[in-house]
Amino acid sequence: MATQPQRSKPIRTSYLTLTALVLLFLLLWGGTHWADEYQVRLLNNVAIFITLAVAYNLINGVCGQLHLGPNAFITLGAYTAALLTMTPAEKTLNFLVTPLYWPLSQVSLPFPAALLAGGLVAVAFGLLTGFPVFRVRGDYLAIVTLGFGEVVRVLANNLQGLTNGPLGLKGLYPYTNLWWSWGVAAAATAVVAALVNSSYGRALNAIREDETAARAMGINTFRHLLGAYLLSAFFFGVGGGLLAHLITTISPSLFTFFLTFNLLIIIVVGGLGSTTGAILAAAGFTLAGEWLRIVEEPATLLGFTIPGIPGMRMVILSLALLLVIIFCRRGLMGRREFSWAGLGRLLRRGAAGAAPGAGKI
Amino acid sequence: MALLHTEHLEMRFGGLSALEDLNLAVPAGGLYGLIGPNGAGKTTVFNLISGFLKPTGGLIVWDGREITGEAPHRLTDWGIARTFQNIRLFGELSVLDNVLVGFHCRSRATWGEAVLRLPRYRREELDRRSRGLALLEEVGLAEAADQPAGKLPYGHQRRLEIARALATGPRCLLLDEPAAGLNPQETGELILFIRDIKDRYNLTILVIEHNLRLVMGLCQHLTVLDHGLTIAAGPPADIRKHPEVIRAYLGK
Numbered sequence: 001m002a003t004q005p006q007r008s009k010p011i012r013t014s015y016l017t018l019t020a021l022v023l024l025f026l027l028l029w030g031g032t033h034w035a036d037e038y039q040v041r042l043l044n045n046v047a048i049f050i051t052l053a054v055a056y057n058l059i060n061g062v063c064g065q066l067h068l069g070p071n072a073f074i075t076l077g078a079y080t081a082a083l084l085t086m087t088p089a090e091k092t093l094n095f096l097v098t099p100l101y102w103p104l105s106q107v108s109l110p111f112p113a114a115l116l117a118g119g120l121v122a123v124a125f126g127l128l129t130g131f132p133v134f135r136v137r138g139d140y141l142a143i144v145t146l147g148f149g150e151v152v153r154v155l156a157n158n159l160q161g162l163t164n165g166p167l168g169l170k171g172l173y174p175y176t177n178l179w180w181s182w183g184v185a186a187a188a189t190a191v192v193a194a195l196v197n198s199s200y201g202r203a204l205n206a207i208r209e210d211e212t213a214a215r216a217m218g219i220n221t222f223r224h225l226l227g228a229y230l231l232s233a234f235f236f237g238v239g240g241g242l243l244a245h246l247i248t249t250i251s252p253s254l255f256t257f258f259l260t261f262n263l264l265i266i267i268v269v270g271g272l273g274s275t276t277g278a279i280l281a282a283a284g285f286t287l288a289g290e291w292l293r294i295v296e297e298p299a300t301l302l303g304f305t306i307p308g309i310p311g312m313r314m315v316i317l318s319l320a321l322l323l324v325i326i327f328c329r330r331g332l333m334g335r336r337e338f339s340w341a342g343l344g345r346l347l348r349r350g351a352a353g354a355a356p357g358a359g360k361i
Numbered sequence: 362m363a364l365l366h367t368e369h370l371e372m373r374f375g376g377l378s379a380l381e382d383l384n385l386a387v388p389a390g391g392l393y394g395l396i397g398p399n400g401a402g403k404t405t406v407f408n409l410i411s412g413f414l415k416p417t418g419g420l421i422v423w424d425g426r427e428i429t430g431e432a433p434h435r436l437t438d439w440g441i442a443r444t445f446q447n448i449r450l451f452g453e454l455s456v457l458d459n460v461l462v463g464f465h466c467r468s469r470a471t472w473g474e475a476v477l478r479l480p481r482y483r484r485e486e487l488d489r490r491s492r493g494l495a496l497l498e499e500v501g502l503a504e505a506a507d508q509p510a511g512k513l514p515y516g517h518q519r520r521l522e523i524a525r526a527l528a529t530g531p532r533c534l535l536l537d538e539p540a541a542g543l544n545p546q547e548t549g550e551l552i553l554f555i556r557d558i559k560d561r562y563n564l565t566i567l568v569i570e571h572n573l574r575l576v577m578g579l580c581q582h583l584t585v586l587d588h589g590l591t592i593a594a595g596p597p598a599d600i601r602k603h604p605e606v607i608r609a610y611l612g613k
Contacts, residue, residue, distance in 0.1 A: 191476055198475035199465050199486060202454070206462045209451035216411060216445070218437030218466025218529050227472055335453065 047181035053282035055235035061273035064208030069145035072152035075255040077118035077240025084114035098160040122237025156252040168251025176246040271331030276338040364389040371418035394580035401586040442531035452511030463528025
């Protein structure tokens with residue numbers, strides 16, 4: 001590999017990053033003006049799943065802890081944010097069976113404050129559960145976190161005076177727009193990527209590789225894992241708040257283990273430990289789930305009329321997942337990450353392949 | 362006074378007594394050896410001193426402070442570093458990153474400073490990188506800095522494990538069978554290497570070894586364990602002639 005001049009590199013990468021951000025900004029601006037309602041909704045969905053997947057990849061891929069409870073944190077974020085943005089009048093309309101507990105029934109906060117509160121409540125829950133969770137490892141940790149996920153859902157179903165039980169909350173104002181969802185996704189990605197590429201990220205990687213050795217290196221594994229767990233909890237909470245104000249109706253049945261399972265599929269397909277992979281897979285998974293609806297509609301192929309088969313897209317999606325697992329066992333990205341230098345190398349190799357001899361500069 | 366000493370250290374696993382009444386006294390700057398046949402309890406001693414096991418009886422004293430049952434990461438903080446008998450590198454991380462993980466415990470920057478890349482974090486990271494590269498240069502692994510640690514040849518992995526332990530800034534180094542799996546030539550190089558780092562970093566070294574040639578050539582003082590009991594202690598020349606040691610190693 002040829003060595004490149006080192007000095008101009010950081011400046012060039014920051015220009016490229018800035019350009020990418022401006023491009024994203026223009027795309028979002030275009031989206032708010034010209035995209036139809038369905039496309040906007042899809043784009044919002046993609047951004048929220050990017051946020052959730054990036055956060056999930058931190059604890060599950062980077063730290064290597066099989067955390068199966070993100071649905072608990074998403075539920076908490078969704079309900080907290082929803083209860084805080086609703087007006088007292090809307091709350092009275094919703095809570096018909098049992099009235100909402102007092103202070104909550106009167107407050108109404110702006111959307112950003114509610115999102116932040118959703119994230120913080122999730123962090124508080126993380127602090128509470130972190131101590132028992134990180135006393136165990138491996139399969140046991142998976143079971144404990146799975147348990148917490150179910151506990152929160154069951155509580156949401158039964159705390160009538162707080163969550164309105166199985167009826168859920170309806171008629172939330174659709175605050176979530178492209179700016180909010182993509183802004184949060186970009187912030188989550190920036191924060192998680194900065195952490196993973198720092199000294200703390202190296203320590204988290206070390207814990208995944210060999211926890212005993214990491215402890216011998218003076219790493220307080222409990223505090224490091226708890227830190228990553230809480231950071232992911234925060235973004236789960238905020239993502240939950242965004243999700244609630246996108247679909248505008250939430251009930252406990254939305255936040256079952258299937259939500260966690262979808263996220264798990266996303267980060268495994270993307271490549272455990274790769275933030276880039278988590279983003280690509282989150283976008284791909286969300287979009288594929290929608291676009292594959294075509295196969296469920298009646299179609300005429302070579303003169304044959306095929307009736308629509310409900311559930312067909314799930315079959316195709318499963319096949320796609322099987323192929324990914326068979327042909328790239330470590331996911332699309334493995335543990336690699338996107339970098340401008342890497343992209344440059346890829347493009348140069350592509351150019352060299354197209355015109356042999358032209359690659360040598 | 363001894364930098365590290367143990368008093369009546371004892372470890373039982375249920376009914377099995379792995380270690381009984383161990384009294385070690387390692388003076389500062391010493392090169393101490395712990396030898397004995399398989400299952401004698403040598404690694405148990407290391408796991409007790411480095412905090413991976415809590416003793417069922419007795420005391421461990423480090424630099425005048427009792428450290429019995431402290432957590433491993435605190436002991437590393439106080440200057441006790443160790444290597445492992447079966448090499449435990451962070452296989453997927455690069456050689457340089459392995460060493461940088463060792464420096465992490467001396468970091469003062471908080472999570473927030475690291476994420477926001479504030480000046481103190483940036484300073485520390487630059488410092489870590491230059492010291493890490495210098496350390497790799499010293500142990501002869503500078504050319505492999507960007508390779509994944511798991512892909513290194515076996516002898517180099519041993520060296521990297523020692524380099525990584527050095528990165529934590531220890532005063533005492535516990536080496537668990539550093540010569541395991543090395544050929545005679547590599548063992549000779551290892552002896553020189555250990556002597557070299559001991560002088561350069563002003564270390565106290567406690568080494569577990571099977572390879573008698575290595576310990577005899579390296580250590581000033583030996584303690585011999587058999588079935589958890591201390592059967593002899595003294596300078597290598599005496600140990601070589603000790604009837605109990607001959608019996609334990611060769612059988613009667």
